[in-house]
Amino acid sequence: MPADRELHLGLMFWATGTHQAGWRHPDACADAAYDIELILEVSRTAERAKLDFVFLGDRLACDPSLQHSNPAQISRLEPFAAAAAIAAATTHIGVVVTANPTYSDPYGVARNLASLDHISSGRAAWNLVTGADAAAALNYSRDQHWDTQKRYDWAEETLLIARALWDAGDEPINHRSEYFSIDGPLDLPRPPQGHIVLLNAGTSDQARELGARYADMVFAGPQPTLAKRKEYYADIKSRAAKYGREHHVTVVPGLTPIVAPTTEEAVALHDQLNSLILLDPEVEVSELVRAGGIGEGFKRNLTSASAAFGVELRGNDLDAVVPAETLARVSDDGRRRLAEITRLTRRTADGPDRITYADLVHATPQQLSHVVVGNPEEIADEIQLWFEDGMADGFNIYPAYVPGSVTAFTELVVPELQRRGLFRKDYRGRMLRDHLGLEVPGMR
Amino acid sequence: MRSGAYSSSATTVGYQLSGMDLTGLPSELVATAQAAETAGVDYLVLPDRTAARPDGASPPTALIAAAFLAARTDEIGIVVTAATAYHEPYSLARQVASLDHIGAGRVGWFADSTTDAASDANHRREGHDPARNAAARAQEFVPLVRDLWDSWEDGAFVHEKDTGRFVDPARIHAVDHVGAVLAVRGPLNVIRPPQGQPVVFARAADTPVADHADVLVSGVPQADHAFAVVPFVARDEAVARELHAAAGSPAGDADNAVIVGTPEQVAAQLRHPHVLVRFTTRGQLAAFTELVLPLLDRSAPSGPTLRARFGLPAAPNRFAPTQDKELTGNAR
Known part of the structure; x- marks a missing residue:
């Protein structure tokens, strides 16, 4: 170089x-x-x-x-x-x-x-x-x-x-x-x-x-x-x-x-943006226009999250904390996604700030960048x-x-x-x- | 003009530009446009050249020039020339619609169905030979572009934060055009332009597109046409004649009248509701702006849009469920 x-x-x-x-x-x-x-x-x-x-x-x-x-x-x-x-x-x-x-x-x-x-x-x-x-x-x-x-x-x-x-x-x-x-x-x-x-x-x-x-x-x-x-x-x-x-x-x-002046503010902004996403069990993926680089597997709901993490998540309150024993049972791919959640939100399975069901939902689709x-x-x-x-x-x-x-x-x-x-x-x-x-x- | 399209009070003066020192450099282009705007010119017609010509003028494409000028001016109308043989209707519709958004309703399209051998030779590709079907393509082209401009109803772009409704799919329509030459499904990927329908110009003699235009342009003065003139003007009549001779003594034809004389003589021949003045040099433009324009009897435009300058009514949307039938007989 x-x-x-x-x-x-x-x-x-x-x-x-x-x-x-x-x-x-x-x-x-x-x-x-x-x-x-x-x-x-x-x-x-x-x-x-x-x-x-x-x-x-x-x-x-x-x-x-x-x-x-x-x-x-x-x-x-x-x-x-x-x-x-x-x-x-x-x-x-x-x-x-x-x-x-x-x-x-x-x-x-x-x-x-x-x-x-x-x-x-x-x-x-x-x-x-x-x-x-x-x-x-x-x-x-x-x-x-x-x-x-x-x-x-x-x-x-x-x-x-x-x-x-x-x-x-x-x-x-x-x-x-x-x-x-x-x-x-x-x-x-x-x-x-x-x-x-x-x-x-x-x-x-x-x-x-x-x-x-x-x-x-x-x-x-x-x-x-x-x-x-x-x-x-x-x-x-x-x-x-x-x-x-x-x-x-x-x-x-x-x-x-x-980005925000403090880490806490940045995490809060990230959470705020995700909270504005409409979760729709019928979220549309067009057959004609590709989802713009976002790709397939785009659904954001607990059904899709259950499939992505390999554990049953349906029926839970999105804001509720996911029990550590549930998170312990996720698939290998799910473990990669949990690490990504922690990287973005600083929340963990068992720390002071705990991963929620909403976090699992938002970690399901592939990100644009x-x-x-x-x-x-x-x-x-x-x-x-x-x-x-x-x-x-x-x-x-x-x-x-x-x-x-x-x-x-x-x-x-x-x-x-x-x-x-x-x-x-x-x-x-x-x-x-x-x-x-x-x-x-x-x-x- | 479509019969009854204009209100009687509308009077307009447009400048059609070509030539090196009017359009060749961005600085010249902006200076020309800003001076015309200050002088109260209603609109500019920008050239779009689909083949090299020996005059060395080298203007930017009408699209690029128009967007650049829209950002550097506030009031003057901006009309892009575009030939139906060398553009795709979906692309042209979104370009003009986008310009109308950028220019806040000041934009028009001068449609041109003609072809020439040099331009044809620059645009042959698999699936398209511009020399073939040019008239049939042009006949389909303008109504199709108008359909695409209407494919979003006003208000279909909802962007309502509270509900998360971004658009209203029920008010966004495919056009499903399948013609002899063109097939376009739609809808357009640009929301409806501010004018609804940007103003479409055509030469009166340009049969394939003239039927669908809002403003017809001809070199023979007619009550409901814009009168196209090439002026050679000077304070001294002999000097004006010398200017005309130096330009090769061009004669008028069906598309342009040639007017030579003093400011008063020229103005006397422009007692017409709508005048489109064609310039190829900065000197001609400056002389006309300084000497003739103040002599023309002009009324203030009835609104900020190009449609308003022509007295064209608001354009109803052909896809909207309820239309005011009183309006549909007028301009599209």
């Missing part, structure tokens, strides 16, 4: 908060998805804290039945429009736009990205996704969602066409293939960053390979164990090494910090551990609710990271590539 290695931090903007009941928090802005002033203010808050980027996700379908399990995925502002507005309201922070080549044309994607990079003076990034939603096909005059291989082939070719168009100047590219016939050139000069910064997520073989070969930043869903986190990080770096890019690819896992609960030092400790122990080059910060979790992170945790010399106190340049320590690539 280079000696001057520096932590990178981005803000994952989910208007509902990334906690599934985040929008219900008393201080949350419940309609933040359409409150443009709030979106711009959150972006400026991230910029004042010198974060690398604001990240805008996307879906190409709408499924209202996700309203309890994954409300953020129902609707949002179109990311290019939101990104250009954010660019107008900020001066330094990078803006990441999710764009799915499966349902767009390369020329249109290339010119929107180049336009965003020009208008932001070099702050655009592209989160390339290939789409997990079969429902999107039905919104784009197709009768079926393509298989993974075709989506990745199409995406890779789209990326190469876009880069060729950005590099082409006034010359046509005359790209011909099985999928595309595109003459070019673009009606735009080369973007300030040359190639728009590329992000890619995913743990599939295709995703890892695309990320290692082409991406400037990669991220992945939560890895359940320390060993898996290290495996993912090392795998990306070793795949990247094949292309001479091991120092070029920044690994930024998602991290949900539940790694959650850490604590005071600013505890959060910074976790970030430092990942950063120094081969698990991350930085983090995509998932705010549990907005705007409160954003300001809590920027006001409490960022100064601590700066005090430790882990994170920048000011931007070194104006382009996202400057924040990432990446040169503008030469013309091909």
